[in-house]
Amino acid sequence: MESSSTRRMNTRRKLFEAAVTLIAEQGFSSTTVDEIAERAGVAKGTVYYNFASKTVLFEELLRHGIELLTDSLQQAADATAARGGSNVDALDAMIRAGLEFISAYPALTQLYVAELWRTNRAWQSTLMQVRQQAIAVIETVLRKAISAGELSEEIDIPLTASALFGMVLVAALDWQSFQPERSVDEVHSALSRLLQGRVGGDSPRG
Missing domain, CATH: 1.10.10.60 (Homeodomain-like)
Structure with missing residues (x-):
């Protein structure tokens, strides 16, 4: 029952x-x-x-959605660590997790991106808080990667974390809207090459 x-x-x-x-x-x-x-x-x-109201429902909707995304990113990082993968591997797994989440919840992601730039909304502060929670997960892995010598110490952690988060959001929305025939594997492969070649400073993986 x-x-x-x-x-x-x-x-x-x-x-x-x-x-x-x-x-x-x-x-x-x-x-x-x-x-x-x-x-x-x-x-x-x-x-x-x-x-209590439609506004509260929408605020909780956004909070709930981004918290689910944050959990997905964290689980991807934890699973990679448990397998003995590198921190750059964990970042790559988080990109994959983000793409899969957005593929599963495209409408939620569209709403999030649209609302992120509207500063007159009652839920703006909530949106900023949950966004920072997702960014913080990426920042933690970046710090570990730098400590392990996998990434350059010159990397601006907050900006790089925001850039990776934004890259996944924009690429996934573009994929869903304009290139829906592509598979998640194709999109992930393209972003993975950017991560390995641009962030990691290594040659892109074949």
């Missing part, structure tokens, strides 16, 4: 999925709570039971 906490979690997941799809399709302002409830297959009151 399904517990009340499991039921609530499933309901919130349905609301997240409905909201992100609708908002990606028609924008935040044009999306109503009624539409979110209908798309999720729940009563309107259920939305307000789980979230």
Whole structure:
């Protein structure tokens, strides 16, 4: 028998999925709570039971999505370390994890990128906080790579971490929008060569 906490979690997941799809399709302002409830297959009151308002729902949606992405990046880094891979290998695995996440949640990623540059939103501070959590995971691996002598000490860690994060986001969105016939392997291979050749300072892997 399904517990009340499991039921609530499933309901919130349905609301997240409905909201992100609708908002990606028609924008935040044009999306109503009624539409979110209908798309999720729940009563309107259920939305307000789980979230105080549409704004709170959207803020939590963005937080939830980027936290999932951050977890994916961390798991990729941890799995590489557990296999005895290098820190540059871990960065490469994180690129792959990021691409796979964006492939699975393209609408969420489109929303995140769109909202990142809008400074008048109520959720802007939340967005900056969760973005920094994702960046921090990359920064940690970069520091380890420098300490291990895998990367140059001259690397600007915060800027490089932001650049790697942005590279994955932009490349993945371009892939999804304009080159959907490409496989994740092809896109990952292209970004991997950039990482190995430009960041690592080594010859690109064959």
